[in-house]
Amino acid sequence: RRQRQMCIRDRKKGVSETVKTLLKNGTVVSGDMSVIEDVLIDGEKIVKVGRNLEAEDAQVVDVNGKLLFPGFIDGHTHFDLEVAGTVTADDFETGTRAAIAGGTTLVIDYASQDKGGHTLREGLEKWHEKADGKCSCDYSFHMSIVEWNEETEREIQDMINEGITSFKLYMTYPAMIVDDGDLYKIIKKLNEYGCFAGVHCENAGAIDALIAEAKKEGRLGPENHPLVRPDIMEAEAVHRLLVIADAADAPVMVVHLTNRKAFEEVMRARMNGQKVYAETCPQYLLLDDSVYSKPDFEGAKYVCAPPIRKKADQDCLWKALANDQIQTVATDQCSFTMEQKALGKDDFTKIPGGLPGVQTRGTLLYTYGVRTGRITQEQMCRLLSENAAKLYGVYPNKGVIREGSDADIVVFDPEKENVISAKTHLYHTDNNPYEGFKLHGDIDSVYLRGAHVVQDGKVILEKTGKYIKRGNKQ
Ligand code: DUC
Ligand code: ZN
Numbered sequence: 001r002r003q004r005q006m007c008i009r010d011r012k013k014g015v016s017e018t019v020k021t022l023l024k025n026g027t028v029v030s031g032d033m034s035v036i037e038d039v040l041i042d043g044e045k046i047v048k049v050g051r052n053l054e055a056e057d058a059q060v061v062d063v064n065g066k067l068l069f070p071g072f073i074d075g076h077t078h079f080d081l082e083v084a085g086t087v088t089a090d091d092f093e094t095g096t097r098a099a100i101a102g103g104t105t106l107v108i109d110y111a112s113q114d115k116g117g118h119t120l121r122e123g124l125e126k127w128h129e130k131a132d133g134k135c136s137c138d139y140s141f142h143m144s145i146v147e148w149n150e151e152t153e154r155e156i157q158d159m160i161n162e163g164i165t166s167f168k169l170y171m172t173y174p175a176m177i178v179d180d181g182d183l184y185k186i187i188k189k190l191n192e193y194g195c196f197a198g199v200h201c202e203n204a205g206a207i208d209a210l211i212a213e214a215k216k217e218g219r220l221g222p223e224n225h226p227l228v229r230p231d232i233m234e235a236e237a238v239h240r241l242l243v244i245a246d247a248a249d250a251p252v253m254v255v256h257l258t259n260r261k262a263f264e265e266v267m268r269a270r271m272n273g274q275k276v277y278a279e280t281c282p283q284y285l286l287l288d289d290s291v292y293s294k295p296d297f298e299g300a301k302y303v304c305a306p307p308i309r310k311k312a313d314q315d316c317l318w319k320a321l322a323n324d325q326i327q328t329v330a331t332d333q334c335s336f337t338m339e340q341k342a343l344g345k346d347d348f349t350k351i352p353g354g355l356p357g358v359q360t361r362g363t364l365l366y367t368y369g370v371r372t373g374r375i376t377q378e379q380m381c382r383l384l385s386e387n388a389a390k391l392y393g394v395y396p397n398k399g400v401i402r403e404g405s406d407a408d409i410v411v412f413d414p415e416k417e418n419v420i421s422a423k424t425h426l427y428h429t430d431n432n433p434y435e436g437f438k439l440h441g442d443i444d445s446v447y448l449r450g451a452h453v454v455q456d457g458k459v460i461l462e463k464t465g466k467y468i469k470r471g472n473k474q
Contacts, residue, residue, distance in 0.1 A: 024064070071398065111141040131467070143159050172204040172305070173204070206233055215347075255279045304332065304353045321374070360439075
């Protein structure tokens with residue numbers, strides 16, 4: 001607690017030292033248009049947006065030719081998380097440093113209750129210990145509910161009081177799974193509070209059977225990973241979730257949607273009049289399942305759940321983004337070194353699952369989405385910032401460049417070129433799933449609540465991130 005209070009004092013000091021900044025002639029991007037305007041920042045806030053602004057006491061920065069995006073929001077990260085007997089390579093310190101370098105000014109990480117009679121509050125305290133004082137971007141938490149009883153039910157209001165208005169449920173993983181009955185009860189109860197859950201959809205039982213079959217046949221390499229977690233097992237779980245959500249008459253979010261069959265289940269439920277939000281991730285848009293067959297155990301690098309799918313699934317997801325049928329692109333950041341991945345050298349089911357991604361979400365979506373004409377820069381703004389801000393209850397404080405909003409701004413250079421490499425990235429890992437990917441468009445600078453924290457892609461001010469209490473979805 002004492003350490004937390006000290007951080008708050010330090011942060012206040014940082015803010016009082018912040019000067020007024022006037023960003024001149026940038027293209028301000030919002031969810032529905034792009035306009036050349038000036039942006040005046042005073043302290044932590046945007047105080048004016050318009051043409052020909054002047055402020056004698058402001059530091060003037062010429063951003064002509066640059067795109068100004070509202071700070072990106074990553075609604076799906078796992079920092080400092082125990083997975084498969086190890087802990088993610090990136091904690092909140094290294095992870096949020098990489099995030100801010102990539103233009104992400106707010107991450108919403110998954111805090112979790114533990115099974116075995118533990119409370120949501122214990123989970124929340126644990127996550128504050130992991131994160132407080134260490135973050136270089138703002139941070140918030142979703143809460144994973146893994147056990148449902150009267151106490152957990154009472155704690156929903158406590159979580160809301162702590163600014164947690166979104167939850168996570170798992171239909172797989174023994175340590176996390178809730179059964180269909182609890183799924184129904186939880187989704188229904190959350191809706192009574194105006195909250196909703198993001199759900200990890202995979203059919204646990206059938207996947208276990210497929211794993212047992214692979215092991216029996218001696219198929220133990222990473223190329224088997226996508227075979228034991230096929231698209232239909234995700235689609236089945238999405239279907240089941242949405243039938244349950246229909247019965248509960250409650251909205252839900254399908255997180256890390258990967259494939260066409262699962263997407264069709266989302267669309268079917270929407271046709272049925274249901275409120276269903278969907279999230280996908282860059283790895284499902286840009287990589288295909290051939291990565292699992294790379295030689296020398298390199299396939300392990302890409303092991304994540306659900307797995308990376310086929311080219312046809314990528315095409316489906318891109319089309320869904322273009323049609324505004326998927327609301328957010330988050331990362332599911334969950335990074336490991338190759339040494340950690342080698343825990344599954346003789347058995348692919350022991351490979352810790354997850355990939356890094358927070359540093360390159362924006363640049364990849366720009367290069368491979370906007371530049372190729374698959375989506376517009378306004379859609380990119382919605383997918384990376386505005387929609388998440390609205391869904392997760394921080395809009396219009398965040399998610400938009402407008403008078404009164406937090407001065408979270410990404411100055412994006414649409415012409416800067418770069419190549420992704422583990423040699424230069426800021427993750428605490430020796431591998432990057434997008435190694436060698438060319439970027440056309442890169443981060444120039446980033447402002448976090450008015451403080452200039454990134455310049456020329458370099459983090460120049462660290463650990464000024466603060467915990468953000470969120471309201472209900474707008
Ligand atoms: N999937 C992963 O691959 N890692 C972390 C959590 C998850 O759902
Ligand atoms: Zn995840």
